[in-house]
Amino acid sequence: MTERRTWLLTTPIYYVNDVPHVGHAYTTIAADTLTRARRLQGKDAFLLTGTDEHGQNIERIAREKGVPTQQYCDQIAAVFRQLWDRLDIRYDRFIRTTEELHVRGVLKLWDRLTRAKCPDGRDAIYKGTYGGWYCPRCEAFKDEDELRQPGNLCSIHERPCEWTEEENFFFRLSAYEAWLRDEIVSGRLRIDPDARRNEVLGIIDQGLKDFSVSRARVKWGIPVPQRPDHVLYVWFDALSNYITALGYADDGALYKKYWASDGAERCHLIGKDILRFHCLYWPALLQAAGVPPPNREYVQGWITKEGKKLSKTTGNVIDPQALVERYGPDPVRYFLLREGTYGQDWDFTDQAFVGRYNSDLANDLGNLVSRALTMVQRYRDGRVPPRGARVDVFEPVKVLASYEALDFAGALSLLWAAVSKLNQRIVAHAPWEMAKDPEKAPQLDSLLYDLLEGVRLISLLVRPVMPGAAERIFRMLGLPAREPGPDDLAWGRLEPGSALGAIEPLFPRIEKAADPAAKETTVSDTSPPVPDRIDIADFAKVELRAALVTAAEKVEGSKKLVKLQVDLGTEKRQVVAGIAESHAPETLVGKKVVLVANLKPAKLMGVESNGMVLAASIDGKAVLCTFDGDVPPGAKVK
Numbered sequence: 001m002t003e004r005r006t007w008l009l010t011t012p013i014y015y016v017n018d019v020p021h022v023g024h025a026y027t028t029i030a031a032d033t034l035t036r037a038r039r040l041q042g043k044d045a046f047l048l049t050g051t052d053e054h055g056q057n058i059e060r061i062a063r064e065k066g067v068p069t070q071q072y073c074d075q076i077a078a079v080f081r082q083l084w085d086r087l088d089i090r091y092d093r094f095i096r097t098t099e100e101l102h103v104r105g106v107l108k109l110w111d112r113l114t115r116a117k118c119p120d121g122r123d124a125i126y127k128g129t130y131g132g133w134y135c136p137r138c139e140a141f142k143d144e145d146e147l148r149q150p151g152n153l154c155s156i157h158e159r160p161c162e163w164t165e166e167e168n169f170f171f172r173l174s175a176y177e178a179w180l181r182d183e184i185v186s187g188r189l190r191i192d193p194d195a196r197r198n199e200v201l202g203i204i205d206q207g208l209k210d211f212s213v214s215r216a217r218v219k220w221g222i223p224v225p226q227r228p229d230h231v232l233y234v235w236f237d238a239l240s241n242y243i244t245a246l247g248y249a250d251d252g253a254l255y256k257k258y259w260a261s262d263g264a265e266r267c268h269l270i271g272k273d274i275l276r277f278h279c280l281y282w283p284a285l286l287q288a289a290g291v292p293p294p295n296r297e298y299v300q301g302w303i304t305k306e307g308k309k310l311s312k313t314t315g316n317v318i319d320p321q322a323l324v325e326r327y328g329p330d331p332v333r334y335f336l337l338r339e340g341t342y343g344q345d346w347d348f349t350d351q352a353f354v355g356r357y358n359s360d361l362a363n364d365l366g367n368l369v370s371r372a373l374t375m376v377q378r379y380r381d382g383r384v385p386p387r388g389a390r391v392d393v394f395e396p397v398k399v400l401a402s403y404e405a406l407d408f409a410g411a412l413s414l415l416w417a418a419v420s421k422l423n424q425r426i427v428a429h430a431p432w433e434m435a436k437d438p439e440k441a442p443q444l445d446s447l448l449y450d451l452l453e454g455v456r457l458i459s460l461l462v463r464p465v466m467p468g469a470a471e472r473i474f475r476m477l478g479l480p481a482r483e484p485g486p487d488d489l490a491w492g493r494l495e496p497g498s499a500l501g502a503i504e505p506l507f508p509r510i511e512k513a514a515d516p517a518a519k520e521t522t523v524s525d526t527s528p529p530v531p532d533r534i535d536i537a538d539f540a541k542v543e544l545r546a547a548l549v550t551a552a553e554k555v556e557g558s559k560k561l562v563k564l565q566v567d568l569g570t571e572k573r574q575v576v577a578g579i580a581e582s583h584a585p586e587t588l589v590g591k592k593v594v595l596v597a598n599l600k601p602a603k604l605m606g607v608e609s610n611g612m613v614l615a616a617s618i619d620g621k622a623v624l625c626t627f628d629g630d631v632p633p634g635a636k637v638k
């Protein structure tokens with residue numbers, strides 16, 4: 001059931017003055033998650049992202065690095081794309097402002113504007129002289145009251161602005177005040193959260209100034225056809241990407257479908273620093289040019305570290321590449337969207353990351369999935385049991401509504417409440433006890449089916465945030481890898497009798513000793529204690545070794561026990577193992593088994609045993625642990 005209306009979401013296009021930091025990753029992950037959630041609802045959704053490559057700042061940095069500007073842009077744009085791939089971002093189009101299609105689109109928009117009239121009948125574009133405080137890093141002139149004194153500092157970059165005067169082209173923004181106010185008040189242009197909407201209305205109330213749309217001193221940009229020694233203002237160039245990427249230059253199919261069609265929803269996801277450009281300049285420019293303006297702006301807050309904004313300029317950055325290398329894409333996506341309240345600023349700490357990972361992912365979700373699946377493997381031979389009663393744990397519609405409102409933390413907390421309820425149900429019903437009583441088979445079927453369905457629905461709804469983990473869970477449930485849709489959201493889609501896949505580990509715990517980020521934390525791990533888990537240090541106490549069986553005979557008077565002579569490379573041992581019912585002694589000779597080598601000696605039926613052989617017990621039958629490759633006797637197993 002796909003809706004007729006199309007839905008386009010854009011991220012800001014990122015400056016290529018440096019490699020991406022976690023704030024950029026946050027924005028793009030939020031956009032990807034929202035887009036995936038909309039698709040799950042059946043929307044025809046399109047995600048656009050890209051890089052902002054023109055302007056004085058980029059020209060300067062490339063020069064400083066001694067690399068031709070285009071080559072420099074190519075390198076950094078590639079780093080952005082690689083990071084998005086690594087983070088499982090599924091964009092539909094990656095636009096670069098140095099692309100020919102973009103340049104043609106910008107020039108078309110410029111051409112329309114130069115011929116446009118404002119609501120008051122005057123020309124939308126005019127020539128004038130501009131003088132102002134210019135921050136080359138923001139690529140923007142600053143109002144006097146925006147400067148930090150002394151020194152006329154840019155309040156964002158804390159560097160001096162330059163007084164700049166030049167003759168250039170202006171856009172008559174002042175003529176669009178009433179129109180812009182009406183767009184916003186009527187809700188035709190919706191700005192979220194409300195505080196940001198009020199901020200924009202406040203700016204309009206103070207009166208809008210015209211802004212210059214060309215630059216005299218910049219070379220790296222799109223030349224103004226009427227004055228080829230000028231380039232178009234980098235923000236005009238950059239904002240245009242939202243339509244040029246769709247093929248505005250040639251009235252392309254994507255442009256028609258996702259931007260210009262009647263039902264098209266045109267949404268931008270932006271940071272609070274670029275509010276003015278997106279909520280005032282951009283809608284007014286489009287209105288003047290006769291192109292439909294956007295419908296919606298989602299404004300996000302800042303990630304901070306120790307209360308300070310992360311920025312390339314202050315050098316206070318968190319490297320998303322390092323995070324994803326260390327933890328994989330899903331935990332990074334999960335943490336960024338779970339930890340803060342979207343739209344507000346929040347502080348990133350390594351300690352919170354490790355805490356959330358261990359408690360939410362390794363414990364809560366990881367345990368639920370592994371317990372539910374293991375029980376079905378064990379008690380129902382790995383097949384989905386017959387459907388029974390549904391016990392409600394949550395409503396998918398509410399989770400989807402939270403996503404739609406960009407309340408990612410809210411959506412995830414609804415899901416985690418469901419995870420805990422299911423974990424509690426396992427404990428309360430003790431399926432391992434039910435399994436002992438054949439009379440309880442129907443109840444056990446019903447419980448296991450509902451648990452599996454719970455796992456399926458949770459993974460389906462967590463998928464927009466953690467696509468990789470969700471796919472793994474689907475594989476474990478024996479479900480095909482395909483893009484899910486609204487029909488999958490109904491309870492009971494798992495087919496009784498179908499086989500589950502192999503159980504895979506989902507989120508191995510981060511151990512403090514093994515993880516540099518965890519070590520950095522001075523305060524102890526914030527995750528609650530887990531009684532049924534051991535520390536890596538506990539595990540390290542067990543000495544496991546490869547042992548070659550050199551001789552085997554039954555222990556007299558015992559049905560189960562077999563006496564083995566094993567070779568550990570540096571020593572020979574005698575071990576007694578309870579595997580005689582499933583292994584004839586002669587079949588054991590020559591096998592390499594896993595031995596607990598540091599077990600205290602014990603006597604079994606009067607025979608001394610120096611160690612223990614590892615085996616699984618399936619319905620009372622022993623299945624030995626062996627190796628899938630050749631190992632020398634005595635090799636350590638860990």
Ligand code: MSP
Pocket residue numbers: 011012013014015022023024026027052238239240269270271272273274300301302303304309310311
């Ligand atoms: N190139 C312009 C945007 C042009 S859009 C037509 C630009 N680029 S940027 O690379 O500096 O930043 C883009 C966006 O990254 C910000 O608007 C914001 O969404 C996001 N963030 C940058 N730093 C951030 C944080 N510390 N925290 C959260 N988001 C941050 O501006």
